[in-house]
């Protein structure tokens with residue numbers, strides 16, 4: 001890594017950490033919440049963006065992560081940080097199970113079945129039979145973690161930095177995972193399933209694992225969200241959450257890690273923005289902004305950036321730089 | 336029918352799609368290292384036969400053996416690892432990838448590492464990637480694709496795109512290579528280059544080629560063994576001269592579209 005890149009990274013890191021010291025209260029909470037959305041959208045991106053299986057039900061995996069975390073903290077006395085892997089694992093298991101029937105479905109059918117999951121989960125969470133665990137419609141109140149004694153931080157600042165660290169770790173793991181052979185297999189399945197199979201890729205395996213990993217990451221986001229919001233209830237995980245995550249994915253730009261971040265910013269801030277523009281019809285303003293974003297950036301923020309950034313910064317499974325196409329006749333030199 | 340001296344042995348392959356009989360008891364064998372031509376008018380069942388060999392269709396009857404091992408019912412994605420590589424009659428490239436990545440997909444079966452090994456950047460995936468990239472360099476050179484390695488496949492001229500498909504099959508180091516009309520849509524120079532490539536492969540790589548082609552001149556020059564299908568049946572099996580002069584083959588081709596009658 002050369003000096004310029006190191007400087008760029010340090011600058012980026014400083015930019016991300018700075019709000020913990022410069023902002024507080026609701027403003028900082030919004031940024032924390034945006035980081036949680038970024039992780040949730042990152043999860044969705046793996047199955048929908050990279051592997052090409054549309055999910056309109058990732059809010060369900062988010063809810064599973066959030067409730068797993070909240071129950072473990074309040075009823076089993078788990079430390080808050082330990083609930084993240086547990087919430088992720090619970091969501092990943094359910095995601096893996098959903099991945100199998102999903103193999104038989106494509107396009108709009110898969111979208112609708114996952115949407116059904118998103119609709120069903122809040123009702124399941126409200127169910128009488130589960131009330132002793134889930135708290136029914138009342139939900140569960142979670143106490144926010146205090147910063148460790150050796151850190152001179154406010155609780156808000158600590159929550160922000162903790163969330164940021166978890167998000168950074170997950171983005172790093174995802175970046176590693178989405179490289180080389182694994183990345184090519186996912187994109188091959190998305191682009192041309194038959195050719196992928198002929199090339200020796202086990203489509204069922206790629207798809208079900210992508211579903212599990214995807215749900216797992218979104219589940220971690222849910223557990224993180226429970227800590228940040230300090231409250232889980234069925235109404236927080238209505239089907240609109242799944243739609244919001246999908247909107248974030250598309251607006252940010254699918255199959256792109258920076259895109260997940262950009263999408264999270266949209267999901268977090270645009271509804272508020274719409275509210276300030278027009279109090280009586282924020283939905284209309286939101287819709288207009290959404291259409292404008294998609295019209296101006298048809299392949300998302302990430303797609304727009306890709307067109308303006310120099311080629312060497314683009315993502316590819318190969319580090320090589322893109323070269324213009326030599327316009328010569330096709331000749332094969334043999335011997 | 337199966338046994339030591341044959342790379343590929345087909346015995347009594349039958350495939351029906353509803354009322355359409357696509358293959359009706361096709362049997363023939365291919366010698367190791369041969370380039371075997373598979374000819375026949377449109378709709379005679381050539382592609383269907385390829386789809387059986389590469390596991391895409393499961394024939395209702397018959398057996399298929401690769402180097403003496405029965406392969407029917409093993410699962411499509413396992414064929415590449417068993418040593419069967421193929422190209423498609425209609426281009427089947429991964430549209431959002433570069434030439435390099437398209438070809439590297441063909442190296443997938445040679446790796447074993449999983450998602451977690453990649454996520455935690457363990458050495459396994461890195462070693463596999465290095466090995467794949469070494470083979471990639473060879474294949475790029477062999478198919479004269481090094482100059483366009485980083486181009487998106489959607490930007491390629493048709494003939495070059497077809498070479499990418501062959502490269503993707505070759506990087507998997509197949510024992511049996513199935514080429515479905517590789518010369519279709521190529522210009523004169525490209526057909527000559529394809530012929531040179533296939534001769535080179537026969538001379539330097541130890542693999543058997545089954546070649547579906549309507550370009551008769553190419554088939555006659557290149558293949559030592561030709562099988563002719565008509566209406567899902569095997570109507571001739573022998574040297575190019577024998578097959579070309581077979582009365583049944585002449586009859587099968589009469590009255591079929593002009594592109595099939597391009598006999599040498």
Ligand SMILES: Nc1ncnc2c1ncn2[C@@H]1O[C@H](COP(=O)(O)OP(=O)(O)OP(=O)(O)O)[C@@H](O)[C@H]1O
Pocket residue numbers: 352355356357375376377378379380381382383384424
């Ligand atoms: N998936 C399918 N469903 C129904 N019928 C099919 C299917 N695939 C092939 N057929 C039919 O089977 C017959 C053989 O088709 P096939 O594609 O194997 O011919 P071919 O020899 O490859 O022809 P061409 O030279 O035009 O490529 C045709 O009648 C075709 O319509």
Ligand SMILES: [Mg+2]
Pocket residue numbers: 381382383424515
């Ligand atoms: Mg065909």
